[in-house]
Amino acid sequence: MAKTKNNLQQLTQNSPWDQLPIAFWEFCHLHGRTRQYSAKQFIFFSGDEANTVFFLLKGRIQLLLTSEFTEKIFRVIQTPNFFPEVVLDGKTYPYTAFAVENSEVLVLDRSIVVRYLRENPQTLIPFYESMALELRRAYRQIKNTALGDARSRLGAKLFSLAHAHGQALENGILITIPLSTTELAGMCSLARESVSRILSELKELGIIEVEHKKIIILDIEKLRKWVHERMGS
Numbered sequence: 001m002a003k004t005k006n007n008l009q010q011l012t013q014n015s016p017w018d019q020l021p022i023a024f025w026e027f028c029h030l031h032g033r034t035r036q037y038s039a040k041q042f043i044f045f046s047g048d049e050a051n052t053v054f055f056l057l058k059g060r061i062q063l064l065l066t067s068e069f070t071e072k073i074f075r076v077i078q079t080p081n082f083f084p085e086v087v088l089d090g091k092t093y094p095y096t097a098f099a100v101e102n103s104e105v106l107v108l109d110r111s112i113v114v115r116y117l118r119e120n121p122q123t124l125i126p127f128y129e130s131m132a133l134e135l136r137r138a139y140r141q142i143k144n145t146a147l148g149d150a151r152s153r154l155g156a157k158l159f160s161l162a163h164a165h166g167q168a169l170e171n172g173i174l175i176t177i178p179l180s181t182t183e184l185a186g187m188c189s190l191a192r193e194s195v196s197r198i199l200s201e202l203k204e205l206g207i208i209e210v211e212h213k214k215i216i217i218l219d220i221e222k223l224r225k226w227v228h229e230r231m232g233s
Contacts, residue, residue: 016126043097059103073186152230178213
């Protein structure tokens with residue numbers, strides 16, 4: 001329990017969750033339970049009854065959009081984070097959650113969380129902000145997929161990842177989520193070969209640097225202009 005309480009500190013120190021009162025985190029610590037998931041283990045599936053909410057305390061989770069024959073990586077989340085962001089409506093899970101690496105989550109019954117939020121409506125604001133952010137990201141992803149070609153789609157995804165998961169370095173911005181070419185292809189609905197070719201092109205232009213699963217955006221403004229030119233063509 002002490003370990004769980006320590007891991008919750010990550011959430012209390014990061015936006016928007018730093019707006020929540022200590023009483024909320026004490027409530028989570030009292031009513032929640034910690035679960036460990038090994039790499040490549042599913043947490044829940046699309047269409048399952050959404051009776052549980054999760055706070056990611058450690059590790060990395062893929063959110064997958066799935067059909068009978070295909071799956072697409074919708075988003076990758078890392079600590080600290082809350083998911084699924086739409087669970088409060090009482091409907092089924094809209095996507096599948098998959099542990100990319102050994103992960104630890106704090107699990108709470110949806111009904112308990114909803115009851116707390118109804119009794120303490122002022123605590124809803126951080127959840128609204130989180131949902132609004134994810135909705136904007138979804139709109140942007142739909143736009144890039146529907147209107148962009150392969151280059152603009154991949155470039156826009158790299159730009160988005162740099163802002164959502166970027167760490168400033170002396171030579172650029174490191175995307176802190178390790179991503180394989182296959183994972184990037186899944187995020188952009190592109191063939192792996194196309195992603196490899198476009199990454200090589202961006203490297204030759206001096207926009208990115210790639211080493212194994214580590215991607216550094218060397219010039220974020222140059223990447224933005226490169227994407228904009230293709231979206232407008």
